[in-house]
Amino acid sequence: MTSAGAPERSGTTRGGGTLYRGDLGMWSWVAHRITGVLTFFFLFTHVLDTALVRVSPNAYDAVIETYKNPVVNLFEVGLVGAVLYHALNGIRVMLVDFWEKGAKYQRVMLWTVLAVWVVVMIPGFYFMMERTISELVGGH
Amino acid sequence: MSLALDKPRQPRRPAARRSNGELYSWLFMRLSGLLLVVLVLGHLFIMNILDGGIHKINFGFVAGRWASPFWQFWDLAMLWLAQIHGGNGVRTIINDYARKDTTRFWLKMLLYVSMVLIVSLGTFVIFTFDPNISN
Numbered sequence A: 001m002t003s004a005g006a007p008e009r010s011g012t013t014r015g016g017g018t019l020y021r022g023d024l025g026m027w028s029w030v031a032h033r034i035t036g037v038l039t040f041f042f043l044f045t046h047v048l049d050t051a052l053v054r055v056s057p058n059a060y061d062a063v064i065e066t067y068k069n070p071v072v073n074l075f076e077v078g079l080v081g082a083v084l085y086h087a088l089n090g091i092r093v094m095l096v097d098f099w100e101k102g103a104k105y106q107r108v109m110l111w112t113v114l115a116v117w118v119v120v121m122i123p124g125f126y127f128m129m130e131r132t133i134s135e136l137v138g139g140h
Numbered sequence B: 001m002s003l004a005l006d007k008p009r010q011p012r013r014p015a016a017r018r019s020n021g022e023l024y025s026w027l028f029m030r031l032s033g034l035l036l037v038v039l040v041l042g043h044l045f046i047m048n049i050l051d052g053g054i055h056k057i058n059f060g061f062v063a064g065r066w067a068s069p070f071w072q073f074w075d076l077a078m079l080w081l082a083q084i085h086g087g088n089g090v091r092t093i094i095n096d097y098a099r100k101d102t103t104r105f106w107l108k109m110l111l112y113v114s115m116v117l118i119v120s121l122g123t124f125v126i127f128t129f130d131p132n133i134s135n
Helices: A022-055 A059-065 A070-098 A104-140 B021-056 B057-068 B069-097 B101-128
Strands: none
Touching: A022 A070, A022 A104, A022 B021, A022 B057, A022 B069, A022 B101, A059 A070, A059 B057, A070 A104, A070 B021, A104 B021, B021 B069, B057 B069, B069 B101
């Protein structure tokens, strides 16, 4: 079980408190929370903008235009990256919970999550930004 | 003479009855998470990557998709699961970080109201979508 356990570290005494500075596993948990909350807030906005199809095609098309703006387009890459991390790490969490060897291999699985994330995000970035970049560089 | 002694560590009375709510919440996160991996990653792939990505999306594109009961059901399932999964996650975070009971209570009320609003609005839109609505 030594491979699963985080090395012991004493808390910092700065500010008189003790700050838990866990291992890589803690950061995967922090990232899981942050990506989850960001996605949830986006979902709120996204249902509201999609609801405009019930108002009029023009209203919907107008708000969807903002999603095609280069800066917003970049945020969409961020959103996909956040959701992808949350999905992959969620699978890792389920394996830790339900697979008998999950805890033993949690660290290997985290590196696998990050590797898969990079491998998917490189072509993902390309296909999501292709038109935006070619329009910015080539002026259409 | 008989000595009636409690066995060591024997509880005096049955443990207070607790609900299994947090267990079901924990289980729901995993089951819905598994479904959402397929539903959400599929949605993102179709909408943001395939066939020109975001640039292809307009009213006509939505109308074409929602003409099919398959995509209507896909979006409905995704809406409900994502909203409850995400809402339950935020509920956990509020429980972790809110320091005062009143803060915790009102943050959760705000969360629950927003969840009901979004699920209701989204469900209404999927079921009442009209492709021939006027501009």
